[in-house]
Amino acid sequence: MSPRWNWDFEDGERGARRSSPIPPARPGHAGDGPDAGDVGDDERDAGPPGLAARFRRRRLGAALAFVLLVVVLVVVLAGSHDRGAVSSAGTSGRAAHAASLRAVPPADALERGEKAVDSVLSYAPFVRAGGMRGRDVALTFDDGPGPYTPGVLDVLERERVPATFFIVGQEIPDFRAAAEREIRGGFAIGDHTENHPMLARLSPHDQHEQLFEQAARIELLGGHRPRLFRPPYGSFNATTFRLLHQLRMLMVLWSVDTDDYERPGVEVIVRRALEGAEPGAIILMHDAGGDRSQTVAALPAVIRQIRARGLHLVTVPQLLADDPPPAGQPLPQNLSGD
Numbered sequence: 001m002s003p004r005w006n007w008d009f010e011d012g013e014r015g016a017r018r019s020s021p022i023p024p025a026r027p028g029h030a031g032d033g034p035d036a037g038d039v040g041d042d043e044r045d046a047g048p049p050g051l052a053a054r055f056r057r058r059r060l061g062a063a064l065a066f067v068l069l070v071v072v073l074v075v076v077l078a079g080s081h082d083r084g085a086v087s088s089a090g091t092s093g094r095a096a097h098a099a100s101l102r103a104v105p106p107a108d109a110l111e112r113g114e115k116a117v118d119s120v121l122s123y124a125p126f127v128r129a130g131g132m133r134g135r136d137v138a139l140t141f142d143d144g145p146g147p148y149t150p151g152v153l154d155v156l157e158r159e160r161v162p163a164t165f166f167i168v169g170q171e172i173p174d175f176r177a178a179a180e181r182e183i184r185g186g187f188a189i190g191d192h193t194e195n196h197p198m199l200a201r202l203s204p205h206d207q208h209e210q211l212f213e214q215a216a217r218i219e220l221l222g223g224h225r226p227r228l229f230r231p232p233y234g235s236f237n238a239t240t241f242r243l244l245h246q247l248r249m250l251m252v253l254w255s256v257d258t259d260d261y262e263r264p265g266v267e268v269i270v271r272r273a274l275e276g277a278e279p280g281a282i283i284l285m286h287d288a289g290g291d292r293s294q295t296v297a298a299l300p301a302v303i304r305q306i307r308a309r310g311l312h313l314v315t316v317p318q319l320l321a322d323d324p325p326p327a328g329q330p331l332p333q334n335l336s337g338d
Contacts, residue, residue, distance in 0.1 A: 113317025134323035146288025169214030
């Protein structure tokens, strides 16, 4: 299992909160004998005027409180039974929905991907593509989740295609279901910052926050801590690499840019994806950040024609495990992209 952050979201006030102590018994209410709480009629009559009336009101109030308590218990128990039935039905529905999704990769596949990332990080802080000895190609999607993400997932799941999603943290609250679907579906999840800035323009502190906050959202959603990172707009600097090293994250660039965010038309997107579809290719597409209907429409043809070339569609971690990139690649400069 991948290492996880040690979260400490609790502030001192909440952590130090304690239960209120039980107040001490008031004088005259401590039990001195087997029936100390049951005062006789003579004793009540011996008190000051009005004491007997107050005592009768107290006993009447106690009786009413007891009846009310019984009624509340009956209602609560009945409600618990009903909620149990509803919860059971709801659990059945959720289980059926989960069963309809592709299974999450087994632990050994996740571990293999983690080891592959560690291996590449031992000699390079970034990748543009895998090696060219195998037949793997990785489809990657940026800027999600968004309103078109379910459409992309529908195609990938129908065609049984693994893929890698580089998620923008601030989009998760509005499209939580899509992000959870990616995690449950076993897709690889990468960090695309918290709100998609040009990192080279930010201070070291702000760059760290962009990386850390997105990763925190993914873990709190139930996913593994992202080990892959893609810089928005291809913008990064030496500070970015230093922070990625501290966080044990690998920068994933691309060898093929479809420029689908420009909405050039379905046929153009397909052609651009196929122009560089060769062993080790990492193809950049988008599932959010604007109208991605053309991307959704182009995806089936992209998948079909890549497979027709005898290539295998995989996640980035699987690409790195099957056919890692060679050492000694030149350090890239800022790239154009989205």
